Amino acid sequence: DGDNLKIKVEAADNVGANLMYTAFVRQFGGNCCKSFSAAEDAQIGKLDNENYTVIPPSGTFRDLKGKLDFIFGKLGSRILQLLPIHPVPTVYGRMGRFGSPFAVLDYFAVDPALAEFDECATPLEQFGELVDSVHARKGRIFLDIPVNHTGWASRLQTENPEWFVRNPADNRIESPGAWGVVWADLCKLDY
Numbered sequence: 430d431g432d433n434l435k436i437k438v439e440a441a442d443n444v445g446a447n448l449m450y451t452a453f454v455r456q457f458g459g460n461c462c463k464s465f466s467a468a469e470d471a472q473i474g475k476l477d478n479e480n481y482t483v484i485p486p487s488g489t490f491r492d493l494k495g496k497l498d499f500i501f502g503k504l505g506s507r508i509l510q511l512l513p514i515h516p517v518p519t520v521y522g523r524m525g526r527f528g529s530p531f532a533v534l535d536y537f538a539v540d541p542a543l544a545e546f547d548e549c550a551t552p553l554e555q556f557g558e559l560v561d562s563v564h565a566r567k568g569r570i571f572l573d574i575p576v577n578h579t580g581w582a583s584r585l586q587t588e589n590p591e592w593f594v595r596n597p598a599d600n601r602i603e604s605p606g607a608w609g610v611v612w613a614d615l616c617k618l619d620y
Contacts, residue, residue, distance in 0.1 A: 442507075446507065447507050447508055448504070448505055448506045448507055448508070449506065449507075449508040449509075449510050449571070450500045450504060450506040450508070450509055450510065451510045451511075451512065452493055452500075452509060452510070452511055452512070453511075453512045453530065454487070454488055454489065454490060454492075454493050454511060454512070454514060454543045455487045455488050455530070455542075455543065456488055457488035457489070457492040457493040457495075457496060458486065458487065458488030458489055458492040482519065482520075484519065484542075487540075487542040487543060488543070489543055489544055489545050489555070490543055490544060490552075490555045490556050490558065490559040491544075491545055491555060491558070491559075493559060494558060494559050494562050497509075497562050497563065497566060497568075498566075501563075501566040501567075501568050502566075506568070507567075507568055507569065508568065508569045508570070508571055509563050509568055509569070509570050509571070510570075510571040510572075510573060511570065511571070511572055511573060512530050512573050513530040513531055513533055513572075513573055513574065513575060514530075514539050514540060514543055514556065514572065515530075515533040515534065515535060515536060515538060515539065515540060516533075516534040516535055516538055516539075516540045516541070517529060517530060517532045517533065517534060517540065517580055518532055518534060518580045518581055518582065518614065524612070524613070524614040528580075528614070529580070529612070529614050529615070531575045531578070531580075531612075531615065532579070532580030532581070532583075532614045532615055533574075533575060533579050533580055533583060534579070534580050534582065534583045534584060535583065535584045536574065536584075536585075537584075538552075538553070539552045539553050539556045540552070543555075543556075544556070576618070577605065577617065577618055577620075578604075578605050578612075578615040578616055578617050578618055579615070579616050579618065580614060580615065580616070581614060581615075581616060583616065585618075586602075586616055590602075592618055592619055593616050593617060593618060593619055594617040594618070594619045595619075602616050602617070603616075603617045604616065604617060605617045
C-alpha cells in the first residue's frame, strides 16, 4: 500500500526481444553502392561548377520492401525504423547531394524521390505498401520524425514564421546544432 506502488502491464511484444533495424530508404536500390567512373565524376563536377545539381536516383519504398524477408526473416528484426521520409530541400539550404533527411519541408507528405513513378500508386500509397508488408510479417514500423526543427522554406516556416526561434539582435532564424556543429540547413522551432 502507498503512493510508491505502481503496477505496469504490457504485452510481451512490447517489453523484450525487439531487435530494431534502422533503414535510410535512399540507400536501398540499384544506385546505393554505385561508384562513378573518372569521366562521370568529371562531368558531375563540371555541372556542379555551373550551379546545376546532379542528384542520383534514390532507393525507393519498393526497393526496401524487397529486403523485408532478409530484415525480418534472416536478421530476426521485429521493428523497422525509418529515417525521415519527408520531402527535403533540393535547391537552397540543401546539405549534401541529396539534402539532409532531417530538413523536413512538410510533415504531412512523403518525399516523391522515395517512390517509383507509377500511375496507379502515389508516393504515399507506395509508403502504405511498405507499411502493409511490414505488418504482414508481424513487424512494427517506427518513423523518425524530427519535431524540433524543419528545413528552410518548409511549409511551417512559410505559413507560420513566428513559430521559429529568432536571434533578437538581427531577427535571424536560428539553426540547431550539437557537438559544436551548427546545422545551417535546419530552422529551430520555438516551443
